[in-house]
Amino acid sequence: MRSIWAGMLTCGAALALAACGDTVDESQSGTGEGTIELAEFPDRPYWGDTHLHTDNSVDAFGFGVRLGPEDALKFARGDEVTATTGMSAKLARPLDFLVIADHSDGLGATRRLYDAPRLGVVAMGDETLLRWYDMMHEGPQQSQQAIGELITAAANGELPEALADPEQQKEATTEIWGAHLDTLDRYNVPGEFTALAGFEYTLMPGGNNLHRVVMFRDGSDRTKQVVPYPGLTTDAEGLWDYMAAYEEATGGKALAIPHNSNLSNGLMFELTKPGGGPMTVEYARKRAKYEPVVEVTQIKGDSEAHPFMSPNDEFASFGNTGWDFGNLPLTAQTTPEMQRGNYVREALKRGLTIEEQIGVNPYAFGMIGSTDSHTSLATGDEDNFFGKHTGNEPSATRAPAAQNLGTRIGRFGWHYLAGGYAAAWARGNTRAEIFDAFARREVYATTGPRMTLRVFGGFDFTAEDWDGDWVRAGYTRGVPMGGELRDEGSAPSFMISALKDPDGANLDRVQVVKGWIDANGEAQERVYDVIWSDMESRARAGGKVPAVGDTVDRDAATYTNDIGTAELRATWSDPDYVAGQRAFYYVRVIEIPTPRWVLFDKVRFGIELPADTELVSQERAYSSPIWLQPSAGDS
Structure with missing residues (x-):
């Protein structure tokens, strides 16, 4: 029986190169796109979701979703699809771009486990694995409980051997990743709809959320040269090294987007390096380079601000309810002091402090929103909310129901937010333009x-600028959101x-x-x-x-x-x-x-x-x- 767990492909210093030593034609753009006419300046915000899960995600399939990447792409571009629970689903307004960010760990694993013959699972000789298999087949509630146990086991480093050995998983990972990239290329239509490659890196020490979405600029001619990097590692530096290796080997580009810092128990935005060592220039530069944007709002709460740090801000409590008292699986409580490392505004302030000390700001990032939906349906609309997972799709019971992977109490369905979205100021709707807007931080977040x-x-903007070509004035005499100004001795405007x-x-x-x-x-x-x-x-x-x-x-x-x-x-x-x-x-x-x-x-x-x-x-x-x-x- 082929192994059921998907992980990394080892090559050299954890480069995760699928075909080590392969090269690409540097004369090509690598985005898989032809030439389209672009505006002189970014002409409008392009709307998208950079954080969507399909049935290739280990937890999403376990929660019950049966829609794959193709359904997700159809829905995002405006087609009507049938949700897992049988309802018709359609966006009132299509999105302009989408990143399907299935978990790198266990890519397609629960789907393969579910489809495997029970005798084959029995033959593997692992009682925990067999129990999870049986629970997944018993019904939605038992399946959710099995996935809750699996996630906790992963957080504690206690996964069954069959699920934790990356060398056994290369074939499945490469196969699923390659097919997914082919699908993205088919649905990517420059000027109309942009399908970007990506995955979720799920670093979660002790249940504390340090997840990132990795997003690529390139088409499959480059992205097929790698497989997604595993999240079951010790810290994010390995991910940044993976991204650097990808860029060096392929000539492509990648960036990472931290999310749900509100559930990190203070670890996402530390004043020190992970583990408590002093923040170094090298570490700060690497983080700033590869993480130019953070996801500030999504279904699992809003991470902009908190009343503990911002008591004079009357709007600081938005999206905090249910999310500010413990980490992701509620295996550890959140103390007040931990909140300082959980929220984006505090991180921006900490970035200034670190820059004052070492000359580099590791937290100079822009802000976006995305859904983190595990239904394959990228909707941030209040009147069209399909929930976090299939057990949270529209029903009379979802709002008051406990929402802790079927195993715990303390968070309820109504604590989920119907949001958010990412807006990218770009000159056209292409992979290169959307990615480059993220890279230069000319993006913003909305809650839906x-x-x-x-x-x-x-330094010289006045009210009279609105009477002329104020956009040109903004770009030629100043900087857009995400930019930097050098102090000229007078107040910025x-x-x-x-x-x-x-x-x-x-x-x-x-x-x-x-x-x-x-x-x-x-x-x-x-x-x-x-x-x-x-x-x-x-x-x-x-x-x-x-x-x-x-x-x-x-x-x-x-x-x-x-x-x-x-x-x-x-x-x-x-x-x-x-x-x-x-x-x-x-x-x-x-x-x-x-x-x-x-x-x-x-x-x-x-x-x-x-x-x-x-x-x-x-x-x-x-x-x-x-x-x-x-x-x-x-x-």
């Missing part, structure tokens, strides 16, 4: 709505434009979040309300902008756009600028209150929900930061 957010930073989702809710306000290092070397933060709807009637009181109001009908799961506004635009200059100060600035856009998916379920199924269920939220967007660096003489 498709609002348009554009930010430029410079920012052109900020936010437009509502054309099919969604009005906007409440635009805020700038600033982080900086003060004169004592301490990291600080402040949230500025820059512009908001109905400014005359909503004048600040006690330094705060009054709440925008709430039009949500809790009995009908509807709202109206009688409050808020469709567009907010401002030129803003930092009123607290100090020359020589190292700082970052990012923009947060807040919508008016709208119904959450649980309220749609309540109305759709006529159900009663627990009193503490959050039925309404104010969805949002987060831009990538712009960094202000000291002048050359001060650095």
Whole structure:
């Protein structure tokens, strides 16, 4: 019987090269695309999901999904498909790009285990493996429990031998990966829909989430020269070495996107190297190079900020409920001090602190959202939410049900968020353009709505710039989101434009979040309300902008756009600028209150929900930061 677990292919210093020594024609682009006409500047945000799981993921199949990569691609581009539970599923608006990020560990393994003859599993002589096999065949609840046990075993380094020996898995991994890449090439249509290769690296020491999505720029002529790198390793440096080896061997490009830092128990954004050693220049440079973007929001909570670190930020509690008291499998509680390594805003501040000390910022990253859906359905829409996994697809029981892999209590279905999405400012919809937008950090996150957010930073922007070609002015006299400014001795100014989702809710306000290092070397933060709807009637009181109001009908799961506004635009200059100060600035856009998916379920199924269920939220967007660096003489 062929081994059922997929892992890495060893070659040299853990390069995971599928055909070691193979080369590619450097005269080719490697993206598998022809020539299309590109705009002079990035012309619009292209919308996508960089974190979707199909039946090739060990946990997704165990949870019950029976849709593969081809169904996922069809759904993302706008086709109607049938969900695993039998319902019709279709996006109201297609996505522009998709990364299917199935787990590198156990690629296709649970599907192969499920399909294997029971006698073959018995012959392997492992009681745990046989028990999991039987549980998967008993029904959805037992299958979820089996996968919960499997994930915990992987986190504790206790997988059965048949599942943990990478040398036994090369054939299966290479076969599945190659077929998947062929599928991506078939669905990749430059200018219309971009299918990018990727996988999820699932590093999870002690159950603490240090996962990354790896995303490739290239077509199968290059990506077939590697197989996905395993997550059952000690730290992420091996992943970065794998990516460097891929680039050197193929001439291609890859990047990694950390996600669910909120479940890392403080390990994702440490002030030290993993294990407690001092942060080194080499480590910081490597991380900054290969991880230019983080996933700040997704189904398993929002990782932008937390009230523990940001008590003066009235919007800092979004997406925290249910996710801030323990790690991913709830094998360890989260202490308050751990929160500092869990959240992106604090990481951006820590990056400034580290840069002040060693001259390199390991956490100078942009921000995106994605779903992390394990249903093969990439939807971040509240009224079209198909859940985290198939047991969480639309039903009358999903919102109040315990959601801890069938084995634990403490998190419930309604804690899941219906989000998010990644927006990439690009000159056209191609692999190269989308990837390059991520690499230069000209991307932003939303919790699901498709609002348009554009930010430029410079030193001489004024309100008059809006009367002309302000986009050209932004690119020629400043930098876009994700860029860096060198301190010129005067306060930086920012052109900020936010437009509502054309099919969604009005906007409440635009805020700038600033982080900086003060004169004592301490990291600080402040949230500025820059512009908001109905400014005359909503004048600040006690330094705060009054709440925008709430039009949500809790009995009908509807709202109206009688409050808020469709567009907010401002030129803003930092009123607290100090020359020589190292700082970052990012923009947060807040919508008016709208119904959450649980309220749609309540109305759709006529159900009663627990009193503490959050039925309404104010969805949002987060831009990538712009960094202000000291002048050359001060650095």
